[in-house]
Amino acid sequence: MSERPIFIVGCPRSGTTLLQLMLHAHPRVAVPPETRILVQVYRARRGYGDLRETKNRRMLARKIAKGSRTQFGDLGIDADEFIRRAVEGPGSLGSVVGLVYKMFAERHGKVRWGDKRPPYIRHLDAILAMFPDAQIVHLIRDGRDCVASLKEMPWFQGDVYEAVHRWAEAIDAGRGHKLPADSYYELRYEELCADPAGSLGGLCTFLGEEYDPAMREPYRVADVVPEHKDWHTNTRQPVTTTRTGSWAQRLEPWEVSLCETVLGNRLTAYGYELSGAPAATRRDVAAYEKTSNTWKRKWRRVALTERINRFREPGPVAALLTDTQRELAGIVR
Template structure:
């Protein structure tokens, strides 16, 4: 049976929480609510020093369990027990971080864990550095629906230009990946809601699990999502197709034109039909281009910093929690 960790990624508001719950409903898989542990721990890895030293593992574990930045309490894992096991466990960054999710799986009586956070699509290097055996599931939804939903979220502080960029970025990263077929998988939100049994059966083949019909009823395990995140209220109801295509009532005509002008080729490549809206005015396209350029510069700066940091890592990064992970790292014990 597979022990590989599963990561659900995509543009925000693409249905990743629904997919998280579908996977969490599986008898062997546990997928916790979103936390801010993995990427932050990776970015600050030099802070913790060589994690082959128990005192450094203790410092990292305490930060994970007690920092207000990590959302650790939402997982329901015992913090003191986590710190103790982290100190006694393998000496690598991925081992300490992975232990969080392993303990969450144990809490739910599951043998395998996953994690869901849409922005991981922007941090695949970090995910794969810590978990080289990871399986990435990229959920794709009609970009116009994603944009219209993002506009309504209380936590989204950007404008429509940034919302459009978020979707195009996730598509472009997915198209440009160089992962092997058993490590990266794409599926469409619309297929997942229209024919969940067939779509989930194919997904289970990818992750190496037997399909279970309970996965079609994610609302039954929706209590894993913190109740204060009320923008996920739809996940507490039966899977429905009613939200697909709702962009036609939620976007203004000029916003539809912007989406289809910028996203057009990408939308049709994934089977989404265009409405025939007129081409967006140059001023709107220029505003989008400015936003996209700003974010791309930021991503390039981050990537350069990370390349430099990889030459200065104080200790092992890859997880050593499973037989497969130890074999990948050349540790045979």
């Protein structure tokens, strides 16, 4: 049976928490609440030195378990035990990071782990550097619903132009991937809600797992989501289609026009029908393009830095926690 790590990605407010819980309800798979560990550790990897050295693994493990803002505490893992096992474990960045999720899975009696964080869609290179055997699941929702929902989130600091860009960015990142068919899978939120069994059956085939009916009742494992994240309260209820298409009541007419003008080709490519709203004003389109270009420039700078950093790796990056990962690294036992 597969031990490949699973990563759920997408635009924020695409239903990724719902999918997280559906997978977490599977008897073999554990998917924790969001953390701020994986990408942050990867981007700071040069500061931890060669992780084949015990002292460096201890330093990194302590940073993960006891540092600020990692959200390690939400996982229910004993910090000291994690540090001990990281020190005794394989000497690579992915091995120390992967141990976090492996221990979360063990805590729930599972043998396979996943991770969910929508912005991972921008960081597939980092994920694949640490976990070359990863399977990426991209959940896609109507961009107009995502924009409407983002506007209502207490943690979203952007405006409607940024919300529109977030969806376009996620779609373009998914389209631009160069992963093999057994490593990347797209799933529509609307189909997941309307036919959970059928959608999850297809997903399980991709993952190499047997479908389990418990996955249709994600609310039964919703206690894994921290209660203070009250914007996820809908996940504590049975799966429903009531939020599908709710953008029609939640967006202003000019916002619908903006979405359909700048996202129209992407929306129709994924089977979403346009409402026929009038074209957005040049002013609104220009404001969107300014926001979008600002973010694109930022991520281009980050990508350039990462390309340079890959030539200066202080030690092994790829995880060495499973037989498959060791085989990919050329380690024969």
